[in-house]
Amino acid sequence: MIIGLEHYLFVAVLLFSIGFFGVLLRKNTLVVFMCLELMLSASILALIAFSRFNSTPSHPLMEGNLLVLFIIAIAACEVAVGLAIIVALWRRNQTVELDEITELKH
């Protein structure tokens, strides 16, 4: 059996769905954020797999790989800002559980 594009995409889909349901179902803000990172890395895997399997010698597809490079840089920014927001939330409410943050509800 030869490992093809669909096998990598299968792994990416599973990783994305784990992250997606983690974001939907978990109540701890930190774990939700980690699941968000899992979704991002699943999309990275799909991009690299597509870029690898669709390139030909006359037309090398570097665009997918470069997009991954930018995604990694932006993800680093996003993690820094998001964690700063979580720390600010903790200072304000002394909790990071999403069930207990109900300021906009009342």
Added chain:
Amino acid sequence: MKEILFHFFAALTLVPAFFVATSRKPVNAAMNMMLSFVGLSAMFVLLETYFLAVLQVLVYAGAIVVLFLFIVMLIDAGKSPQPNIIRFLASLAAFALLVFGGYTLVFSGGAGPFAEISTESPANMAQNFGTLLFTRYLLPFQITGFMLLIAMIGVIVVSKGPEEENEGGAE
């Protein structure tokens, strides 16, 4: 050989990812996330994208996981409550069903249209990235640099807290 490696690293990516989504303590989730990212970078190596594999380990498994662990230590996030065992088993069963159903569906179909890799990988050398990054994609590269600067300033402003921020506004 490559098939065995693919299956091993796919398991190394997916099993810790499942534990990230289900573990009760954020510290365990962060450690599992590191394992998952190492497995993912091994899959990049299988795709012959060595530079991005190195970058994945450096940025994700290195910096981002350490940042998560630092914040977990800082804010003292406690355990999540014990999950309902029936719900946990149900989610595990659904995940297993998804994995094995998709596995049989994907792996029994024979070779797809993209199954054969005959060409050399376009991104097997860091030189390819550098050439394109400093010629055709110079503007996005510079914008990304500014984005990092903006994020740094934003983090400083957010983490200073409300009282210092008021003083800063009055100055």
